[in-house]
Amino acid sequence: MRPSFRPQLINDPFGDPGVFVAFDQQNRALMFDLGENQSLSPRDILKTTHVFVTHTHMDHFCGLDRLLRLMLGREKTLHLYGPEGFIEKVAAKLGGYTWNLVNHYNHPFKIVATEVTCRQQTSRHFLCHEGFKPSGRLVRKTSPLVCLREPDFKVTAAVLDHRIPCLGFRLQERFHVNIITSRLAKLETEPGPWLQTFKKALYRNLPPETCMADLGPVPQTVAGFSLGRLSSEIATITAGQVITYIADAIFNKSNSKLMLELASGADQLFIEAAFLEADRQVAARKHHLTAAQAGWIAGKAGVRKMIIFHHSPRYLDRAQELQGEARRAYLQALGHRPGSTSG
Ligand SMILES: [Zn+2]
Ligand SMILES: [Zn+2]
Structure with a gap:
């Protein structure tokens, strides 16, 4: 099985805690904790869309500056999740700099910070163009411990006791799509980015009769197939990958x-x-x-x-x-x- 997520420790076990999770065949990554992260390349940092912070002790949160610096001036939204009191900490960190020149930037960088408790999730936006002053306030009370839900995976949290609330996280793939390469070869079809389109269609629960050609660019050899038929020809579905992160x-x-x-x-x-x-x-x-x-x-x-x-x-x-x-x-x-x- 080729895993969908490739997690790795950001530092050695004596360094600041943190895990970088690269997505297979996609220009995307998640991070758990935000300590020192110089070992990650700017390219890897820029792939990161969501960061799940257990708590704001310095060794878990001092790395936000590097992300901020690399992402400034880019058209990008960075989602941050943390425990009770998190929004105030993000605001305080952003408030530590002078932002008088950022309204000239061409691209609107934005941070969405979400505070996760057992009762509710609260999100606030910090826009670069507005000098990172907090704006908007969204409160969600249903499933407060589900931080992120996408068609193919979700990230849930638990509120642990570290004398302060400290989040633990579980990343769970909904199911895993295994491509049988020998079957692809039988169909005289090369693997490629179209397989992501195929997998996404399965995660989005599109009807089995959906024509492959309607999903976007696919090889001619499979264009006439329905999603359901192609799935039974070239794929097996197994249990999804699970990654758990517990610190402190x-x-x-x-x-x-x-x-x-x-x-x-x-x-x-x-x-x-x-x-x-x-x-x-x-x-x-x-x-x-x-x-x-x-x-x-x-x-x-x-x-x-x-x-x-x-x-x-x-x-x-x-x-x-x-x-x-x-x-x-x-x-x-x-x-x-x-x-x-x-x-
Ligand atoms: Zn701690
Ligand atoms: Zn710690």
């Missing part, structure tokens, strides 16, 4: 329940592992997870791949210990899941 949360009963839901069956779980279990008390005091706790969550949630990060600098030369501890807890919890046969 204390290990307690309510957080564990929420983290298990966020990570349930995920293909990739990115989870903080700030401390070793031997320093469990420090982790609790600072409202962070230990490597063993991260591993336990990953195993109990039945995730396929666990990636730990956001290690405390006190373990700079002990990364292997954190990895080993998380791995052992993961395998043990995985083995104790109902229905598991791995002992």
Whole structure:
């Protein structure tokens, strides 16, 4: 299976937390957290349409300036999501600069900041042309924890306890369209950008009798096919990809329940592992997870791949210990899941 989303840590596990999610075959990306991001190329930054910020501790939010600087003067909308109080923080950051010359820019750059709580979502607009003064106010009370819903995927949040509200996120593809290349070859058809058009039509639930030629430019060899017939010829539909991102949360009963839901069956779980279990008390005091706790969550949630990060600098030369501890807890919890046969 060729995954639709290619997530990668932005920094090494001791650097600022963050994951960059590139879309396969599309000039688009999402980001989780907004810390230091110099490792990303300007090209990658400019692909980013939506950024999901867990909370505004400096290591999770200081990278907004670089995005802002690269995107200024471009015709682009950047969507930012964060926890309670987020709009005020975005306004304060934008308010830290002088914007007297931006009304001459040709292209209207815009930021839409959305504050996510269990009760509601509130969005405000910050337009470059207006010197980034907040405008508009949209409140949505239905499904407040669904941050973003598109035909092929959605991003949902949970409000975790990090002594302050801190969001965890789950990116879930609705279903996955696998293209069987040998069948394409049988139809003497080359893969290409038209396959995106084909997939989009499936995600948009277009009627199966829709003619492929009506969807846009497609190879002559498939132009006469209906969407439904082509789908049964060249594609299989499987479960969608799931990516979970958890940074900064204390290990307690309510957080564990929420983290298990966020990570349930995920293909990739990115989870903080700030401390070793031997320093469990420090982790609790600072409202962070230990490597063993991260591993336990990953195993109990039945995730396929666990990636730990956001290690405390006190373990700079002990990364292997954190990895080993998380791995052992993961395998043990995985083995104790109902229905598991791995002992
Ligand atoms: Zn924090
Ligand atoms: Zn942090």
